[in-house]
Amino acid sequence: xxxxxxxxxxxxxxxxxxxxxxxxxxxxxxxxxxxxxxxxxxxxxxxxxxxxxxxxxxxxxxxxxxxxxxxxxxxxxxxxxxxxxxxxxxxxxxxxxxxxxxxxxxxxxxxxxxxxxxxxxxxxxxxxxxxxxxxxxxxxxxxxxxxxxxxxxxxxxxxxxxxxxxxxxxxxxxxxxxxxxxxxxxxxxxxxxxxxxxxxxxxxxxxxxxxxxxxxxxxxxxxxxxxxxxxxxxxxx
Numbered sequence: 001x002x003x004x005x006x007x008x009x010x011x012x013x014x015x016x017x018x019x020x021x022x023x024x025x026x027x028x029x030x031x032x033x034x035x036x037x038x039x040x041x042x043x044x045x046x047x048x049x050x051x052x053x054x055x056x057x058x059x060x061x062x063x064x065x066x067x068x069x070x071x072x073x074x075x076x077x078x079x080x081x082x083x084x085x086x087x088x089x090x091x092x093x094x095x096x097x098x099x100x101x102x103x104x105x106x107x108x109x110x111x112x113x114x115x116x117x118x119x120x121x122x123x124x125x126x127x128x129x130x131x132x133x134x135x136x137x138x139x140x141x142x143x144x145x146x147x148x149x150x151x152x153x154x155x156x157x158x159x160x161x162x163x164x165x166x167x168x169x170x171x172x173x174x175x176x177x178x179x180x181x182x183x184x185x186x187x188x189x190x191x192x193x194x195x196x197x198x199x200x201x202x203x204x205x206x207x208x209x210x211x212x213x214x215x216x217x218x219x220x221x222x223x224x225x226x227x228x229x230x231x232x233x234x235x236x237x
Contacts, residue, residue: 005180005200006039008190010067011080011111011136011165019046024171026055034062036175040190042067042082067187071111078119080109080136083191094128101131107191109163111136114150129158133195139166139177140214143205161194164201170217176210177203 014026024032026043033041041064043050049070059066069082075093084106091097101108110132113121125132135155137148155162164177180200183193193199206214 003182003184005182006065006185006190007037008040008163008179008181008199009033009038009166009168009174010042010069010082010109010163010179011044011071012041012168013045013071014043014050016048016050017045018048020169022169026050027058028171029168030055030059030062030064030066032171032174033064038064038174038178039185040065040067040181040187042069042080044069044071044080044082046071046078047073065185065187065190067190073119075124076119077121077124078111079121080107080111082107082109083187094124094131097128097131105188107133107195109134109136109165110151111165112138112140112147112167113154115140115147125154129160132160134161134163134199136167137162137164137177137201137203139164139173139203139206140211141177141203141205142208142211144208146205161197161199162201163194163199164203170214172217173214176206177201 012029013020013022014029015022015024016026049068052066052068056066067083069080072079072081072091074091074097084104091100108131110121110125113125113135135151141148152162163179166173166177168174180202181190181193182198183189
């Protein structure tokens with residue numbers, strides 16, 4: 001019998017993040033993932049890999065696989081490092097990332113690659129294309145404004161798979177864009193399947209009101225959008 005694909009989120013933050021102010025805990029993130037029927041979840045704090053051991057049994061009992069990860073700043077640009085046996089948080093250059101990939105197995109994803117922010121890879125993605133296993137389609141887009149278009153074109157030209165991520169800083173961001181992965185419910189299997197291209201992106205553009213609510217909440221961590229999902233998940237998910 002053919003297994004069903006797994007609903008996966010690879011880019012999230014919690015209140016353990018050393019850089020951004022996040023208004024919910026790892027437990028709340030897992031609980032929200034359960035509500036939205038996610039099968040796997042990566043917690044990717046900025047420049048610090050969260051110790052998942054205290055949460056593994058909690059998540060497993062609820063049917064969620066936790067994938068270790070970090071959103072590392074490399075030469076000033078954000079890069080998702082997922083499922084490496086040990087996250088080397090001292091990596092500062094792409095040369096060091098290349099060495100890490102030679103030494104360890106893991107998945108390297110280009111997040112929000114062409115968004116208009118200094119931390120986005122943009123031109124460096126071409127220069128270091130061989131280091132990246134997948135490219136992110138970020139949930140922060142509307143029908144009128146979508147910075148993912150260039151990333152999608154780039155991935156097509158380079159033969160790289162796309163992954164759908166929420167870049168979750170507020171719980172209300174979950175559920176509109178995500179990955180469906182053809183893999184067993186195991187972190188190694190999921191990351192290997194993505195690298196092999198056995199993944200598809202499910203996405204729904206945000207309404208202008210949703211996008212505005214997210215932007216407002218990012219500057220007001222106590223607002224309700226940060227703690228409670230105020231919009232439904234993607235129909236049919």
